[in-house]
Amino acid sequence: MKSLIAIIVAALPFATSGASVASPVIGGLARPEHVSPGLSGAVLISELGCAACHPTTRAELAAKPGPDLSAVGARAHGAHLRAFIANPTATKPGTTMPDVLGHLPAAERESTADALAHYLATLGGASPTFTRLAPPAIERGRKLYHAVGCVACHSAETPSADSVPLGPVSEKYSVASLAKFLEDPLAVRPGGRMPDAKLDHFEAMDIASYLLRDQATPPPVFRPDPQRAARGKVLFTQHRCDACHTVGGPSPSPTLAALDQVRPERGCLSDQPGAWPQYSLSASQRATVRAALAPPATPWSVAENVELSLTRLNCLACHQRGEIGGVPAHRDAYFTSRDENLGDQGRLPPSLTGVGAKLKRDWLRDVIVNGASARPYLNTRMPKFGAAAAEPLADWIKQLDTLPPAEFTRVGKDDKPHEIGREIAGGKALNCIACHTFRGKSASPIRALDLMTMTERLEENWFHHYLAHPQRFSPLTIMPGFWPDGKSPLPNVLGGDSGMQRDALWQYLARGPEAREPQGLVLEPLVISVPNEAVIIRRSFPGIGKRGLGVGYPGGINLSFDAGQMRLGSLWSGGFIEASSLWRGQGSGQARILGKDTTTFPSGPAFAVLATPETAWPAPDPTPRPSPHSFTGYTLDAQQRPTLRYSVEGFPVEDFFIERRDPAGEVFLERTLRFPATPPAGMHFRVAADKIIEPRGANEFAVGQNLCVRLPATPLVRPAGDLKELLLPVQGELRIEYHPAAKP
Ligand code: HEC
Ligand code: HEC
Ligand code: HEC
Ligand code: HEC
Ligand code: HEC
Numbered sequence: 001m002k003s004l005i006a007i008i009v010a011a012l013p014f015a016t017s018g019a020s021v022a023s024p025v026i027g028g029l030a031r032p033e034h035v036s037p038g039l040s041g042a043v044l045i046s047e048l049g050c051a052a053c054h055p056t057t058r059a060e061l062a063a064k065p066g067p068d069l070s071a072v073g074a075r076a077h078g079a080h081l082r083a084f085i086a087n088p089t090a091t092k093p094g095t096t097m098p099d100v101l102g103h104l105p106a107a108e109r110e111s112t113a114d115a116l117a118h119y120l121a122t123l124g125g126a127s128p129t130f131t132r133l134a135p136p137a138i139e140r141g142r143k144l145y146h147a148v149g150c151v152a153c154h155s156a157e158t159p160s161a162d163s164v165p166l167g168p169v170s171e172k173y174s175v176a177s178l179a180k181f182l183e184d185p186l187a188v189r190p191g192g193r194m195p196d197a198k199l200d201h202f203e204a205m206d207i208a209s210y211l212l213r214d215q216a217t218p219p220p221v222f223r224p225d226p227q228r229a230a231r232g233k234v235l236f237t238q239h240r241c242d243a244c245h246t247v248g249g250p251s252p253s254p255t256l257a258a259l260d261q262v263r264p265e266r267g268c269l270s271d272q273p274g275a276w277p278q279y280s281l282s283a284s285q286r287a288t289v290r291a292a293l294a295p296p297a298t299p300w301s302v303a304e305n306v307e308l309s310l311t312r313l314n315c316l317a318c319h320q321r322g323e324i325g326g327v328p329a330h331r332d333a334y335f336t337s338r339d340e341n342l343g344d345q346g347r348l349p350p351s352l353t354g355v356g357a358k359l360k361r362d363w364l365r366d367v368i369v370n371g372a373s374a375r376p377y378l379n380t381r382m383p384k385f386g387a388a389a390a391e392p393l394a395d396w397i398k399q400l401d402t403l404p405p406a407e408f409t410r411v412g413k414d415d416k417p418h419e420i421g422r423e424i425a426g427g428k429a430l431n432c433i434a435c436h437t438f439r440g441k442s443a444s445p446i447r448a449l450d451l452m453t454m455t456e457r458l459e460e461n462w463f464h465h466y467l468a469h470p471q472r473f474s475p476l477t478i479m480p481g482f483w484p485d486g487k488s489p490l491p492n493v494l495g496g497d498s499g500m501q502r503d504a505l506w507q508y509l510a511r512g513p514e515a516r517e518p519q520g521l522v523l524e525p526l527v528i529s530v531p532n533e534a535v536i537i538r539r540s541f542p543g544i545g546k547r548g549l550g551v552g553y554p555g556g557i558n559l560s561f562d563a564g565q566m567r568l569g570s571l572w573s574g575g576f577i578e579a580s581s582l583w584r585g586q587g588s589g590q591a592r593i594l595g596k597d598t599t600t601f602p603s604g605p606a607f608a609v610l611a612t613p614e615t616a617w618p619a620p621d622p623t624p625r626p627s628p629h630s631f632t633g634y635t636l637d638a639q640q641r642p643t644l645r646y647s648v649e650g651f652p653v654e655d656f657f658i659e660r661r662d663p664a665g666e667v668f669l670e671r672t673l674r675f676p677a678t679p680p681a682g683m684h685f686r687v688a689a690d691k692i693i694e695p696r697g698a699n700e701f702a703v704g705q706n707l708c709v710r711l712p713a714t715p716l717v718r719p720a721g722d723l724k725e726l727l728l729p730v731q732g733e734l735r736i737e738y739h740p741a742a743k744p
Contacts, residue, residue: 022093023282024048026515027153027193030162031328035311039304041292043311044285045098045259047193050268052251053242053277056259060300060308064191064245065535066097071124075181075188078121080172080224086113089280092167096524098268098277100239112235119232121224123247128174132220133209134645137633141210146195149380150207152317152327154616164314170215178208185738192313197381198371201547201563202538205633212727240277264290302396309393310352312439313385321352340379341446345477346377354473356401358466363457365394374453387463408499411507418515420493421508424501427453427520429490430482433504443521448479455510482515527594530576533640537577540590543600544569547631550591551642552576555667557740558595563631565620566646567606568652571669571707572598573740597706597741602689602723605629607648607730609682613716617686617725651683652676660737668739675730683730684716693717693724701726710737 029040042060044294045051049063056062072081084091084107101109122128146156155163169178171322182204185194199207209458236242242252262269267276267285281289300308307324310316316325319629327335327348337346348401355364369391371384411417418588425432431445437450454463463474468486470479482489482499494500509514528535530552547564558576559568575594604620628649634642644655654674673685696702699711703726712735716727728734 009241022089022283023280024096025094025163025165026096026165027162027314028316031538035324037288037617038292039294039308039311041288042308044198044289045292046312048289049096049244050259050289051254053240053254053256054259054262055254055256058259058295060305061259063244064096064312065189065195065246067189068187068247069120069123069245070248071188073121073127073224074124075128075177076120077128077174077219077257078117078224079220080168081120082113082117082222083171085116086110092165094165095167097244100241100277102278103273103275109709112239115164115228115232116235116239116241117222117232118224118228119230119236120230120349121222122526127222128177130215133175133212133215133704134635135208136635137209138213139210141206141208144199144203145207145210146334146581147336147379148199148203149318149383150197151313152333152380155298156334158333158463162328166211170212171219173208173212175205175208175212175632178211179204182207186384186386189386190386192385193314195383195385195485196371197383200538200629202549205631209633228415259293260295260701262293263604264293269670302400306393306396306400307392309396313389315352316407318349318380319352321355336379337377338727339381339447342377342448343476345448345474346375349378349380349382350375351474352397354401354403356399357403358398358401358459358462359647360459361394361398364397365390368394373447374457376383376514377447403465405460406461406468406499408464408503409497411494411500411504415494417504417507418511420501421504421506422516422518422619424490424493424505425508426518428635429493431520431522433518435478438517438521441517441521451509452512452515455506455512460506463506464502465660467505468498485538527536527575528552528577528579530556532556534636535576536640536642537579537591539579542590542601543568548591549644550577551657553638553657553667553669555659556595557659557667557669558593559657559669560591561644562603563644563646564629565603565605566648567604568601570598570600571738571740572574572596573667599704599707602686604685605648607651607653608684608686609649609680610684610727611682611720615687615719617727651679664741666739671734671738673730673734673736679730684727685730685734687711687715687726687728687736689720689723689725693722693726710739712736 024047026043029035032574035043039393045061047064049066051061051063051135052066066240071286080091084097086101088095088097101112104112142157145151153164154166159684179201181188182197182199184196186196188194189345223656225697236247237252243254251365260323266280267274269281269290271286282455310319310321310325315321317331318327320326335347335349339346359367363372367382369387371382411420424430427433427443431443432451435444435446435448436442436447439452440450458466468481468483470477470481483501486498488496488498488501490496490501494504528537532554535552537550537552540546540549541550541560544560544562545564548569549561549563551561552558556575557571557573559571561567562569570593572593572595574596577591578594579591602620605618608618629646631644631646634644636642641656641658646653646655652675654676656672656674658672659667660670687709688701688707690704692702694702696708699714699715700708701711701715702708709726711728713728716725716729718725718727728736
């Protein structure tokens, strides 16, 4: 079955106009009114990889590398690979991969594609496994996909023709293999055209579920045949697949006619089939490429190189710079904010006009290469483009954008500038904290970017120019001009000298961690409270790392779960978590556990097969590759309580906690572990490992100082180093009660 996306893309006017097959779609060229012909020619030549076979010394024509195929067999289904290789454009309309086998007679073409698919299917280990999709994950993924920035380049649910095609992803990936790709797309596609949206594991799983939402049945079984694979390996170099793709080894150097020497009416540009790749270019694309082959009279300027990079990497889908780029009207609705108070500035990616004069070089580079961020209220994310694609760009932008030096007198150390600056920023003077947060804390509902990020990111010179006339930089900003016509509203501070006042602010903010809070700041930790429904936070937790998941249950009992090792991380009662470092860092930072009486469970797997009751419990395995465990997501009940679903060494588990009250009214958690398949012989569940494990009654045990567990059967209690272990054999369903502090 053809996927919905493929049908939509094939039906688009853009994809079918002119030629009988869809011509390649390049995101950054989708709005040609902005781009000069010389520039679009260079973009086409680099995106189509011409220089992978035809050498050139012109850096601006360097080929976009094709995907790294060294593990493609674990990523994509074999049957899809075969179809795609046999006819890339028909399988994924708009793709930039040319048809390399187009000149072969039909039968030979099929058998060549078949052998190549068998070869590629052997690369990377086991082929992707089909898993059933969870409707709540699809729904979460739908929201994320439309919020974090994917639709800046790809089609939203309402398709638009200027979008980078996704192709029949349902025929290509499994949820797990697509999630793995989305978590680190630069590992597979180092060219950075598909940037890294900094998705965590759960977000990637959700978006993958959404993109594969029409995947109803497992794809046809495809078992690589060694003989055909061996032939495919030879064909892979014969047909020059290795010019664009690596399978681990080094790529060959291009040996054909150089790009500035080819005859532009022939070969790949001829519209005739032959022993060369076929690109299905539209007539205008072909004309643009031809015109760009001859070297220009003068080498490319820095300004042209910047525009080329911004077009190639499609930065312009999100950013405006001067007269070019910016979010087009039909995508505007997908750029949203977590803070309605900030208007468009809280919603749209910042303008890149003059950004080289604004940002310090290291920060600018960090933004482009690693997606460094300072505005937690934007739902759209600045993605990570990686060093390979983005490297010279920061330097070019710095070189290009300049501002004259601002004139001001520096405040001498003896006058304690940082104290004056602190006073100016505070509630009794210019009140910067009325709109800006300070180390994540705020004085009002408006939370524009944190004052503590300013001196780290901004050029001092720009800070002066900007504060003097914010509207000159962004005409509609709500950031006030405090010094109209150069006059200060604070005549008694530093003699009313505007420049000195701005310098005092700068010197104060530049103290970083040592800068004391301005007056008037409300101390407001971000406590996540649990109402009458469970609350789930999927972030980093102490002792777990970034695959943590926290659940707060009504009644004041909470847990953290490690979705890397599939184990309970900790359990505590009282308050849930404080999350200001999550909020500020847009994904970095850890949740701080509030509450009390925390019990921490041992790291390492919670399930293991023991040959004998004496066999030692397996040691924690630092994220093995490939991991024997996988987290397949969760579903929620009516009170938002999750049923966690995962598999341990291929053995599926459903794990559900519910809050209950004992006869004394104390709240406890009841956990039900269900096993849809028959457990292997010797499978055990480790309830706890602690110094203190003492019997308290029939199948009841105190664990450490703060916890009592009640078990469904007689457990195995055994020493393990200086700890004791509490193990339960896994046969049928397990129901376990966790009573904090109080005895059951
Ligand atoms: C996978 C390798 C490969 C890639 C990539 C490739 N070509 Fe070619 N090209 C060939 C081969 C093979 C020929 C035919 C042999 C020859 O002429 O050297 C050829 C021939 C040509 C010719 C005719 C040369 C002549 O003077 O007869 C032109 C023009 C050409 N290619 C342009 C391009 C352009 C433009 C691109 C990118 C859109 C491109 N090629 C990408 C392999 C490639
Ligand atoms: C700046 C533009 C841009 C953004 C933003 C972007 N992508 Fe992409 N994406 C691309 C381009 C371009 C390609 C094709 C890359 C290539 O040719 O190697 C691609 C490829 C892909 C593919 C591979 C399709 C295949 O055939 O295997 C998937 C899946 C994908 N993107 C999903 C996403 C998701 C999900 C998001 C948001 C988290 C996203 N993209 C954000 C530009 C973008
Ligand atoms: C001119 C460069 C070029 C040549 C030559 C080329 N490819 Fe590709 N290939 C690409 C690009 C670019 C993509 C990504 C296309 C997309 O996402 O739409 C791609 C995608 C693929 C994929 C999907 C990879 C993934 O991770 O999703 C496979 C498989 C593949 N090519 C195999 C081949 C084989 C086999 C050959 C030789 C018959 C070949 N390619 C020749 C550029 C090339
Ligand atoms: C999917 C949309 C998207 C794409 C594509 C994108 N950006 Fe961004 N960019 C953002 C967002 C959102 C921010 C604000 C991030 C923050 O500060 O939290 C941002 C911030 C920036 C900043 C910081 C500006 C400032 O004043 O603080 C720079 C510089 C930047 N991007 C450059 C680029 C470049 C260069 C590219 C292409 C290589 C690019 N961006 C592609 C969304 C995008
Ligand atoms: C009425 C609200 C308000 C007040 C008061 C205010 N700002 Fe702003 N400021 C903003 C907004 C909104 C922005 C734009 C944020 C954005 O682009 O994401 C901004 C931007 C800035 C920027 C540019 C940051 C960047 O990287 O783009 C600086 C520097 C700045 N403010 C400093 C100050 C200082 C210092 C004070 C006190 C003297 C102050 N602001 C008072 C609302 C305010």
